[in-house]
Amino acid sequence: MRISTLGFTLKQGIKSIFRNKIFSLATIATIGSCIFLFGLFYAVMVNFQNIVHQVESGVAVTVFFEPDLPDERIVQIGQEIGQRAEVSKVVYVSAEEAWNEFKDDYLGEYADTFGDDNPLADSANYEIYLNDVAMQEDLVEYLMTVDGISEIHKSANVANTLATANSLVSYVSLAIIFILFAVSIFLISNTVAIGISVRREEIGIMKLIGASDFVVRAPFMLEGMILGLVGAAIPLIVIYFIYNKAIGYVMQEFAVLNSILAFLPVEQIFYTLVPIALILGVGIGFLGSGLTVRRHLRV
Amino acid sequence: MILLEDVVKTYSSGSPALSGISLNIDAGEFVFIVGDSGSGKSTLIKLLLRELKPTSGRIIVNNTDVTKLRHSRIPKYRRNIGCVFQDFRLLKDRNVYENVAFAQRVISVPGREIKRNVPQVLSTVGLAEKYSSKPKELSGGEQQRVAVARAIINKPPILLADEPTGNLDPKNSWEIMKLLEKINRRGTTVLVVTHNREIVNAMQKRVITMKKGVILADEERGEYIDED
Structure with missing residues (x-):
């Protein structure tokens, strides 16, 4: 593919985001909320596992x-x-x-x-x-x-309780995360569908002129992926700043539990969370726009 | 250049749009296709653009069997056919230059070639000085000339014009027809679907008259035949 085509595709995708500002913002907000909640659940899950591990090592x-x-x-x-x-x-x-x-x-x-x-x-x-x-x-x-x-x-009781609690937290977190992502995919799919309907005439012209399937579809896929990326980056920044404050607050308010609550530093959580969240954001964008493009753009 | 052999098109509702038409259009011809609503003109255009597949029969365009064309080959096939429509179909948020350049951008023509080709083709249609105007700042005739420029910039061997004068006054209609004739003289095969009796009768070109999905008449230097 020529660089000029890539540039054209990128420009079209970005233009489409600004053309449908409201829907783009709504999509970013939704993905952002989902990734934010995912980040929170992830942080809670990892910290809980860490605490369980600490307790386990004492059993x-x-x-x-x-x-x-x-x-x-x-x-x-x-x-x-x-x-x-x-x-x-x-x-x-x-x-x-x-x-x-x-x-x-x-x-x-x-x-x-x-x-x-x-x-x-x-x-x-x-x-x-x-x-x-x-x-x-x-x-x-x-x-x-x-x-x-x-x-x-x-200590059978301690062992069983810890193992059960650990699995329960993992399963509940996974279920909630799954539901959030399903909602995100649905919403991003709607945003792209609106983008397609707004640009229906342009798409029709592109098809008649002989634009390849890739050239017609790529701006929409790119639009979804950019929205996903931005939607993932914003909550990561927010989580980064509130995490330490939240930990500080918990440690201060529940000082009696300090020996049990062994929280992980934000850097350790972000080491895994950042790539996962960004891949998820872009993945949601890709999947959501891909499903819509397949359904609405039979070129 | 264009060959149709016993082409039948029946829609899923069961109504026949084309009932076994055959015709041959040579390279470089200028052909009018006339007929009232429901005669099958639009279906014929859609079949040539491979927006539809015929129910039976064979369509050969520029040595390509359109009926056997794989989905992935359709975009490349369509680059052989320029299209002009009654409603111009210009991108309202882009200026004249960008509307014409768009046709080259979507088929990955290098930027420097686009910069060279667009002024040339705008000059051919007489709009070189209006390159920065938005469609709403142009008259109907000028908008249609932008559409023609967009249709020919990729130098297709065939130009399809579907009611190109339908939204224009007589003066602008004649200017567009002269422009199409000029393009035809340069070697492009031109097919014009129209209801404009005056133009058809005056231009003395080949006229294919359709009615209820069949070809009623096909005459060199033909005339517009009344519905009755």
Whole structure:
């Protein structure tokens, strides 16, 4: 294709946007709203997943050993567990460390009454941290088959709740995003349809003169893609500026939750959000205008 | 140049628009097609432009079998045919230069060629000095001359004019017909669909008279035949 044809096509597409200012603005506003909501849901989803991941990394399965189990066997068990796919980290806690931790957590100044005795003499254990809380059951099933393990402590409720909440947030977000994009495609399709009806005479002349399908269709496709691109860029700018303020507000208002609410920095979210949003914006524009052009412009 | 063999066109409503017409128009001819409403003139134009496909029969234009033309080849085929219509069909938001240049832009003619060709063709139709005027600033005759300039700028071998004088006064009608004759003398085959009895009778060209989808008469140096 000649550069002059590309220039002509681009000019026609841009002219059409300005010719139908109201509809173009309405389309940009709609796509902008959808991408804005998408950005918000995305930010919430990613942050929620991050928080869940943080909590997950703190959820551990604890295994205790049979009395008088040789140290070699304990080391061997630790190595076997560490090789499992579900496991991210295995930490050995000796009986002494367990007693010291218990004293610090629950006894305080009364600990001295025990003298040098260690009531948790048989409490050496492994704290096993998981890659994914949903895998806890598989791991426990395996641990029950290992010789030398006397007891397994797990936090089934926490694991199940976190896994369920994570899936729920993901599914709800995806459903809402899907609906928003369907609405966007419909609206952009309407805008392009109006553009086509306004330019019907011009299109008729183009066809009679012998313009190729590409030359007739390209300005409309381009119009849709430009509207999609602008509609995606504006909310990204808005989100960039309000994100930090929103996080600051939440951290200040809910200071008690600071240890749980581990928010991601805006740069980390935008690293993925910007390309996704721009591709979605242009994609919506392409799809919306493409559907309309196919329906209304049988050239 | 144009060959129709037993062409039938029946619309989906079942009404026949053309009932087996055959005709042959040689390169360089000037032909009037006359007939009252419903005679099939518009259907004939649409078939030649490949806006419609015939129900049966064969249409050959400039060595191309139009009936077998693939969809993707239609744009290139149409570049062989210039069109002029009763209502001018100019782009109202663009000036004379842009209206004419538009015909070259949409078929990807390089910019420098467009700059060279447009003034030339405007000069041919006598509108060189009005290049910057918008259509609404021109008379009906001038608007039709812009339409003719747009139709011939790509140098098509065939020019179709569908009621080109329908919206013009007698003086402007004659000027347009003289312009079409001038274009014909340069070698372009010209087909004019018209109701203008005075012009048809005065110009002494080939006249094809149609009625109810059939060719009623086809005469060299013919005359306009009354409906009755």
